Amino acid sequence: MLPITRPCIEDAALVFQGQHILEVAPWKDLKAHWQGPIEDLGERVLLPGLINPHTHLEYTLMGDEFCGDVGAYAFTDWIDRIVRLKSRWSINQFAQSWISGYQDQWQSGTTTLADTLSQFPLLEAITKPDGPRLKCLLEWIHTEPGAVPPERVDRFKQALLSADHWGESPAGLSPHAPYTTTPDLWRTIDDHTELRHRCRSVHLAESRAELELFTQDQGPLKSWLKSKGINQSWGQGHPVDLFDQHDALQPGLLAIHGNLLDDLTVKRLSRKQVGLVHCPRSHAFFNHPPFPINACLKAGIVVALGTDSLASMPSPVGDRPFHLFHEIQWLMRRCLDISPTLALRMITLNAAKVLGMDKEVGSLDAGKLADWVTTPCQESPQSVEAWLVGSIPTWDRVTQAGRERFSGWSE
Numbered sequence: 212m213l214p215i216t217r218p219c220i221e222d223a224a225l226v227f228q229g230q231h232i233l234e235v236a237p238w239k240d241l242k243a244h245w246q247g248p249i250e251d252l253g254e255r256v257l258l259p260g261l262i263n264p265h266t267h268l269e270y271t272l273m274g275d276e277f278c279g280d281v282g283a284y285a286f287t288d289w290i291d292r293i294v295r296l297k298s299r300w301s302i303n304q305f306a307q308s309w310i311s312g313y314q315d316q317w318q319s320g321t322t323t324l325a326d327t328l329s330q331f332p333l334l335e336a337i338t339k340p341d342g343p344r345l346k347c348l349l350e351w352i353h354t355e356p357g358a359v360p361p362e363r364v365d366r367f368k369q370a371l372l373s374a375d376h377w378g379e380s381p382a383g384l385s386p387h388a389p390y391t392t393t394p395d396l397w398r399t400i401d402d403h404t405e406l407r408h409r410c411r412s413v414h415l416a417e418s419r420a421e422l423e424l425f426t427q428d429q430g431p432l433k434s435w436l437k438s439k440g441i442n443q444s445w446g447q448g449h450p451v452d453l454f455d456q457h458d459a460l461q462p463g464l465l466a467i468h469g470n471l472l473d474d475l476t477v478k479r480l481s482r483k484q485v486g487l488v489h490c491p492r493s494h495a496f497f498n499h500p501p502f503p504i505n506a507c508l509k510a511g512i513v514v515a516l517g518t519d520s521l522a523s524m525p526s527p528v529g530d531r532p533f534h535l536f537h538e539i540q541w542l543m544r545r546c547l548d549i550s551p552t553l554a555l556r557m558i559t560l561n562a563a564k565v566l567g568m569d570k571e572v573g574s575l576d577a578g579k580l581a582d583w584v585t586t587p588c589q590e591s592p593q594s595v596e597a598w599l600v601g602s603i604p605t606w607d608r609v610t611q612a613g614r615e616r617f618s619g620w621s622e
């Protein structure tokens with residue numbers, strides 16, 4: 212058993228009642244006083260349910276509309292293409308796309324998911340099927356100068372309430388990116404109690420084009436925004452510094468990507484207790500500069516891994532495209548000094564931490580929700596983590612909150 216918060220336990224037992232874990236210990240320590248029912252899972256490794264802190268499920272079926280070759284799109288060309296595609300899609304297409312992505316999750320071993328949603332009518336249009344615990348992060352794009360009109364704030368608050376009922380975890384906000392939001396929008400969020408306390412995620416320091424726009428006031432993103440009549444209003448500097456100057460860097464902020472960070476901006480994120488989600492396949496797809504993972508870890512930033520959408524993933528995506536072990540493998544191929552222990556933490560406990568959900572999920576500890584996955588395994592406790600991350604495991608049982616959700620059990 213890999214509890215994540217402590218080393219592998221051989222011949223382990225997990226005791227749960229209802230939705231929660233009561234105890235995790237070596238079976239030899241428990242069996243003398245145990246009187247309840249026992250299920251022997253045999254030669255298997257059991258680890259916490261996986262947590263994906265960044266997806267855009269509504270784009271799942273858009274994957275076919277993009278060439279999956281690495282480097283096929285410059286970042287701004289990709290943005291332009293997805294904006295055009297989105298304007299042509301009906302709400303029905305988005306609904307099918309979202310559902311197909313959501314239904315893939317159990318087999319991928321994901322039991323908790325944070326999904327960024329831009330198409331709010333989906334909250335009414337979809338009867339959500341069975342799937343992992345969902346935290347909906349509602350995208351907010353606001354580029355007009357001046358204060359955000361109150362009626363727009365009210366509409367957003369209404370959507371958040373709908374998203375609270377739609378997902379199993381309180382909904383949050385996703386002010387999209389520095390180039391699609393204004394300091395006024397971030398101030399508005401702080402000014403409203405109903406918005407201020409919610410989880411916030413933002414695509415930050417993702418591409419060279421973004422950096423060029425903010426530090427040099429030029430480049431392809433600048434031209435593209437200009438063609439849409441948009442001027443960025445943050446001022447000039449690194450997006451992380453500009454965010455800090457405008458009080459948008461706050462503890463608990465979830466920064467997606469962070470591909471273009473230098474030592475100073477890493478320190479700034481660390482000081483402000485910002486969490487980071489790295490998406491290794493999306494990173495490779497766009498040929499971004501190397502993600503400064505070692506600098507981030509050294510500075511004490513909590514780094515998790517996410518899948519991003521299937522529209523920004525190198526092909527072939529495989530038959531379980533949302534399986535987070537794909538991300539681990541892409542990461543470990545590029546960053547040779549990442550240990551299997553750390554890689555597994557990035558898709559469990561670290562992902563729970565950046566979402567502010569680590570009291571509930573992310574490890575196998577007493578009091579947390581009984582979420583776990585299993586796969587057949589003959590390895591020793593010393594080699595199990597390395598063995599695990601060397602493949603894309605086929606989970607033969609996925610349990611969430613004590614209930615079996617998926618079983619491909621075979622002896």
Ligand SMILES: [Zn+2]
Nearest residue numbers: 267414467519
């Ligand atoms: Zn994204």
